[in-house]
Amino acid sequence: MAIILAVDDSASMRQMVSFTLKGAGHQVVEAADGQQALEKAKETQVDLVLSDVNMPVMDGLTLVKELRALPNYKFTPILMLTTESTGDKKMEGKQAGATGWLVKPFNPDQLLATIKKVLG
Amino acid sequence: MSIDLSQFHQVFFEESYEGLDVMESALLNLQPDNVDSETINEIFRAAHSIKGGSGTFGFNDVASFTHVVETLLDEIRSGSRQITLEIVDLFLKSVDCIRRMIQQHDAGEPCEIPEAAEIQQTFEAILSKGQASDTSEVDPSDALSESGESDSSASSGWKIYFKPELDVMRTGNDPLRMFRELESLGPLTVTADISQLPPINSIDPEACYLAWTLLLEADVDKSTVEEVFEWVVDESELTIEPLSSGDSADKVDSHDEQPDIAEQAPPEQQEQRVAPVSPASNSSPAVSPAASSKEPTKPSSVEPKDKSKVEVSSIRVGIDKVDDLINMVGELVITQSMLGELGLDFSMDSLPRLLEGIEQLSQNTRELQESVMRIRMLPISFTFSRFPRLVHDLSRSMGKKIELKMLGEQTELDKTVMERIGDPLVHLVRNSLDHGIETPEQRVKSGKPETGTITLNAFHQGGNIVIQIIDDGAGLNKTRILEKAKQNGLVADGDALADDQIHDLIFRPGFSTADQISDISGRGVGMDVVRRNINELNGSVEVESVEGEGSTFTIRLPLTLAILDGQLIRVGKHIYILPLISIVESIQSFQRMLHRVVGGCDLLRLRDEYVPIIRLSSIFNIKPDGNEMEDGLLVVVEGDNMKVAILIDDLEAQQQVVIKSLEENYKKVEGVSGATILGDGTVSLILDISGLIKLSGVQRYEYKTVSNGDDCAA
Numbered sequence: 087m088a089i090i091l092a093v094d095d096s097a098s099m100r101q102m103v104s105f106t107l108k109g110a111g112h113q114v115v116e117a118a119d120g121q122q123a124l125e126k127a128k129e130t131q132v133d134l135v136l137s138d139v140n141m142p143v144m145d146g147l148t149l150v151k152e153l154r155a156l157p158n159y160k161f162t163p164i165l166m167l168t169t170e171s172t173g174d175k176k177m178e179g180k181q182a183g184a185t186g187w188l189v190k191p192f193n194p195d196q197l198l199a200t201i202k203k204v205l206g
Numbered sequence: 207m208s209i210d211l212s213q214f215h216q217v218f219f220e221e222s223y224e225g226l227d228v229m230e231s232a233l234l235n236l237q238p239d240n241v242d243s244e245t246i247n248e249i250f251r252a253a254h255s256i257k258g259g260s261g262t263f264g265f266n267d268v269a270s271f272t273h274v275v276e277t278l279l280d281e282i283r284s285g286s287r288q289i290t291l292e293i294v295d296l297f298l299k300s301v302d303c304i305r306r307m308i309q310q311h312d313a314g315e316p317c318e319i320p321e322a323a324e325i326q327q328t329f330e331a332i333l334s335k336g337q338a339s340d341t342s343e344v345d346p347s348d349a350l351s352e353s354g355e356s357d358s359s360a361s362s363g364w365k366i367y368f369k370p371e372l373d374v375m376r377t378g379n380d381p382l383r384m385f386r387e388l389e390s391l392g393p394l395t396v397t398a399d400i401s402q403l404p405p406i407n408s409i410d411p412e413a414c415y416l417a418w419t420l421l422l423e424a425d426v427d428k429s430t431v432e433e434v435f436e437w438v439v440d441e442s443e444l445t446i447e448p449l450s451s452g453d454s455a456d457k458v459d460s461h462d463e464q465p466d467i468a469e470q471a472p473p474e475q476q477e478q479r480v481a482p483v484s485p486a487s488n489s490s491p492a493v494s495p496a497a498s499s500k501e502p503t504k505p506s507s508v509e510p511k512d513k514s515k516v517e518v519s520s521i522r523v524g525i526d527k528v529d530d531l532i533n534m535v536g537e538l539v540i541t542q543s544m545l546g547e548l549g550l551d552f553s554m555d556s557l558p559r560l561l562e563g564i565e566q567l568s569q570n571t572r573e574l575q576e577s578v579m580r581i582r583m584l585p586i587s588f589t590f591s592r593f594p595r596l597v598h599d600l601s602r603s604m605g606k607k608i609e610l611k612m613l614g615e616q617t618e619l620d621k622t623v624m625e626r627i628g629d630p631l632v633h634l635v636r637n638s639l640d641h642g643i644e645t646p647e648q649r650v651k652s653g654k655p656e657t658g659t660i661t662l663n664a665f666h667q668g669g670n671i672v673i674q675i676i677d678d679g680a681g682l683n684k685t686r687i688l689e690k691a692k693q694n695g696l697v698a699d700g701d702a703l704a705d706d707q708i709h710d711l712i713f714r715p716g717f718s719t720a721d722q723i724s725d726i727s728g729r730g731v732g733m734d735v736v737r738r739n740i741n742e743l744n745g746s747v748e749v750e751s752v753e754g755e756g757s758t759f760t761i762r763l764p765l766t767l768a769i770l771d772g773q774l775i776r777v778g779k780h781i782y783i784l785p786l787i788s789i790v791e792s793i794q795s796f797q798r799m800l801h802r803v804v805g806g807c808d809l810l811r812l813r814d815e816y817v818p819i820i821r822l823s824s825i826f827n828i829k830p831d832g833n834e835m836e837d838g839l840l841v842v843v844e845g846d847n848m849k850v851a852i853l854i855d856d857l858e859a860q861q862q863v864v865i866k867s868l869e870e871n872y873k874k875v876e877g878v879s880g881a882t883i884l885g886d887g888t889v890s891l892i893l894d895i896s897g898l899i900k901l902s903g904v905q906r907y908e909y910k911t912v913s914n915g916d917d918c919a920a
Contacts, residue, residue, distance in 0.1 A: 096255040098218035099262060106209055140254045154376065160412070163378040169258060177440070185378035186437030191261030191269070194209040203434075204378075206386045 120144025392424025642679030845895025
């Protein structure tokens with residue numbers, strides 16, 4: 087089972103994601119913005135990062151760039167949680183080094199299916 | 207796996223309310239001529255979160271409404287649309303609307319907000335009017351469209367050619383992972399094309415030089431295969447063709463290159479390799495995020511809340527306060543164990559240590575009490591935050607220019623006190639807007655800046671919180687107040703009143719100076735109700751005013767309703783408690799200061815005013831030490847805006863007492879606001895000054911000031 091970093095400034099989304107992942111047996115590290123996520127990622131080597139795009143302090147795209155600059159996170163899967171209205175963010179996310187995306191709104195089953203896709 | 211999403215609803219509601227507050231205050235701070243991009247970002251983020259959450263948790267009405275709001279915000283954010291006052295107003299309206307939607311969901315009621323559709327149409331009309339850049343929604347399935355028409359015809363298998371970009375690894379997309387995913391659909395044959403590999407000395411170990419041909423023998427839709435490559439399709443060469451009879455596994459070159467592929471995987475990834483996935487046998491359908499995002503998630507059925515269920519109100523407490531508390535408890539445990547040890551084997555030799563322990567215990571208790579109190583304390587900004595909007599809306603509707611200043615927003619007070627002071631504050635602010643601040647023309651005429659200022663100020667002062675509402679408006683008109691008071695029979699002709707007594711008339715029941723019933727005042731809630739509400743909280747409200755310069759309303763409140771600074775008093779054998787805040791002074795009574803009013807009550811001449819005397823012994827029908835006035839002490843207290851002197855036998859200690867409700871434990875008793883348990887275990891009643899005044903009937907008399915040195919406008 088994997089250690090997953092869930093980054094979202096919305097507490098309810100974080101809770102939902104975290105609850106779902108823990109239910110599937112994963113360990114979850116939570117962060118409320120990119121800055122926090124970066125610190126947590128340095129503290130704990132995680133296997134997968136799930137990050138919201140729009141966040142205060144440091145947004146998701148910057149987070150991806152910052153993570154990719156760390157030797158330990160060169161190849162770690164990073165998924166962006168995007169919404170339809172920010173479709174262009176997918177491309178930006180890819181350019182920043184994101185692995186893929188999960189379109190909001192998603193339900194727990196979709197989340198788990200995507201996680202499975204990444205972790206094999 | 208099915209997860210009940212309703213467990214997250216409460217958190218979602220709370221964060222939505224917070225987000226809406228953020229939006230509102232940011233919108234109110236927006237200067238259309240000078241848009242600060244961070245402010246817009248903040249508003250956008252809040253709307254975006256609400257939209258995302260409401261979509262996720264199945265509140266589709268909120269999601270679709272917020273979507274148009276967000277779209278317009280996005281245009282403003284990207285600079286393709288100018289923001290105008292009208293748009294700001296529309297946003298404010300939509301904030302209200304979303305808040306009401308959320309409240310209805312929160313209460314488990316069916317959502318019916320008539321103006322929602324109207325506001326949404328207004329947004330759509332604005333959005334469809336040129337000026338804006340192309341904000342056509344990107345269909346999430348566009349990502350797949352490059353791979354040609356998605357024919358969903360299933361075939362017996364697929365032949366896939368996949369050449370990813372060199373940097374595919376750097377986005378964490380490991381081709382091996384995709385192949386394993388394909389393998390979970392059916393038997394898979396992989397052939398690597400290594401023709402692009404550079405000479406060994408110039409290989410970049412992190413780049414991917416390979417391309418693959420994959421034969422998948424599985425009876426699945428093409429879209430299922432496309433989905434595997436969803437995240438890399440834009441940067442890769444990908445063809446997916448139905449498997450023809452010519453493509454068979456044995457035609458493909460030897461599989462010997464497969465180990466090469468494995469070597470391409472960076473070592474970090476190899477560590478967490480799992481054995482190849484056996485064909486998926488679990489029945490969970492592979493859900494395409496792209497396809498399903500368009501299907502609204504089914505709202506989990508929201509059960510209307512059982513009305514009889516007690517509302518549990520929650521409070522968010524800073525972690526530092528909780529840490530403090532845990533520290534205190536730790537200290538307490540240490541003290542307890544120390545005392546416990548002493549008790550096991552006590553001899554008189556250890557008396558000093560016992561006393562030390564008790565001293566420590568009382569300190570622990572005090573600190574613990576303070577910490578626990580602090581948990582219920584919230585910054586007053588929670589109440590102040592509604593005012594920018596209120597002032598903005600009212601000043602616009604009244605054609606006045608008003609600037610609102612808020613000071614001391616971080617001043618903390620008890621949550622319950624805060625909840626109960628909200629309405630009186632709103633009333634006072636409305637009053638300042640309506641009667642205080644003049645129209646811009648009038649202000650210019652009287653040589654003031656045309657923008658009026660209302661200041662909300664909060665600060666702590668000796669165990670109380672003081673809230674001031676200060677305006678630089680017209681001030682109270684003494685002449686008109688007196689006229690009104692005489693009309694209403696509050697003042698007799700020929701009464702000479704000092705300025706502050708005249709000002710104070712506005713708090714008397716049945717008094718209103720609003721010439722016409724405007725939208726703002728004249729709602730039946732007068733200043734008398736404001737004062738009564740504040741008095742019920744053991745607080746006081748006063749007004750100071752200078753005609754032409756403005757008024758200041760000052761509210762004083764205890765920091766908490768649970769604990770009271772009390773003065774213990776004794777009458778006969780009984781101990782009562784007076785709220786310390788209400789005591790003006792205590793004096794020894796002398797014959798020369800006492801006056802008897804025929805048919806009335808006893809009066810105390812205190813410097814230049816007469817103060818009625820209340821005998822507790824006669825009210826509570828108990829026997830005092832002595833029957834003569836001179837035997838006792840007089841405590842002068844203030845309540846209901848009049849002073850009274852209470853005759854008692856003796857003053858005892860001052861101490862903090864924990865207030866217990868008499869109503870909950872017994873029944874309401876006139877003149878008593880609650881009870882407490884003293885150190886010796888006896889119950890003592892806490893006196894309610896305004897109740898005592900009513901009981902004694904002393905307020906029926908008018909007491910004039912003795913001096914007539916004050917100039918009184920009559």
